[in-house]
Amino acid sequence: MADEEVAPWDDIYSGKAEDFSGPVPWNIGEPQPEIAELIARGKFHSEVLDAGCGHAETSLHLAAQGYTVVGLDLSPTAIAAATRAAKDRNLASATFEVADISAFTGYDGRFSTIVDSTLFHSLPVDRRRSYLESVARAAASGASFYILVFEKGAFPEGEGPNAVTEDELRQAVAPFWNIDEVRPAFIHALQAPPEGSDIELDDKGRALLPAFLLSAHLPL
Template identity: 35%
Template sequence: MSERSGTLAEEPHQDRPPTSHEISSGQPWDASYQDGPAPWDIGGPQPAVERLAAAGGFSGTVLDAGCGSGDNALHIAALGLPVLGVEVAETAVAMAREKAEELQIAAEFVLGDALHLERLGRTFDTVLDCGLFHTFDGDERRAYADSLATVTASGGTVQLLCFSDEGPDTGPHPVSRQDIVAAFDPADGWTVAAIEPERLRTAYHDEAGAPAWLATINRR
């Protein structure tokens, strides 16, 4: 169901326009990794990703879109699945590669733009988005879904974990169920199979984490 090509060419960083989050924060994504751990870097995989993996939520070839410093991708790769992590922050990619080497886990990490995943030239059976979707504004979310459509194989699945707008102590940029549904239009070949309450850990929350959604989205 998936396709794999040869060596991936990394994208020139200067060709990428800033996202809405970068504009509002006044700094590029890479800055989050240059002075200590990023707020979403908890020193290991997200518990929700571990639970999802244990339940068989990942299969075939796997793409981690916005992989950060690689902990989720490495956890999945350690299960024996081929994994590619794509990240726009150069420092994070370097960190992920170093972790993979130290742990001797076979996972690929490349520099790339999640809004232009077609440049990978590959498709995947499962795509993980852990904490990326909620950073985009409304127009970017639709563009991101279009980007995901180019790399999600027919019959494949997107597993999306993002901050929820329901409950106390929400994370930054929380989104609603409807925001997710609106981005993944059935007319574009998507089926939102489930949106369930979850938790997403950050450096700013206690061990229970922030309210989150775990959406399972299928590609026809």
């Protein structure tokens, strides 16, 4: 894990990044609603891997409901914040570790559910395959995998993260997982929509940005 790869994410989470004045846009203080709905519907089973957990509101929400969850992220600043939050909330079943999510080891066959809530589009395109190999290796037999990722077109051309088309998402994931569904979704973000855009806001004033929610599984 090279220092130059860690630094931009640490700068964002520590408030030092020039392009991110104010709150981290995807750190909304709760799980993304699309993911929260899956949890409420009983789609998650312990142990859970929160891939690219950031400040880990998904992990903390799961732990508060009794799930055992591990959050991994490249940013030491984010992992330190998540660890403090778990301690403050007395959530011993949530643990966190600094790791390169595209090349981590040590969890082979462990997780019954893996959740990627806004990580996939943050990866360099050439790291997608190694990332998917890593999470598949960490998955237990019959595990479920959920990816919430920006749809291409969510941002003006040449701006934003590495968003995907549905075909790109399917083609990346299919060699490693059995895909059950890819459906349109939204990522809720703490950012003002560009002037003149048709982006809507949710009931908390957060931008609703076009995304996909992929559901997949491994065979038993």
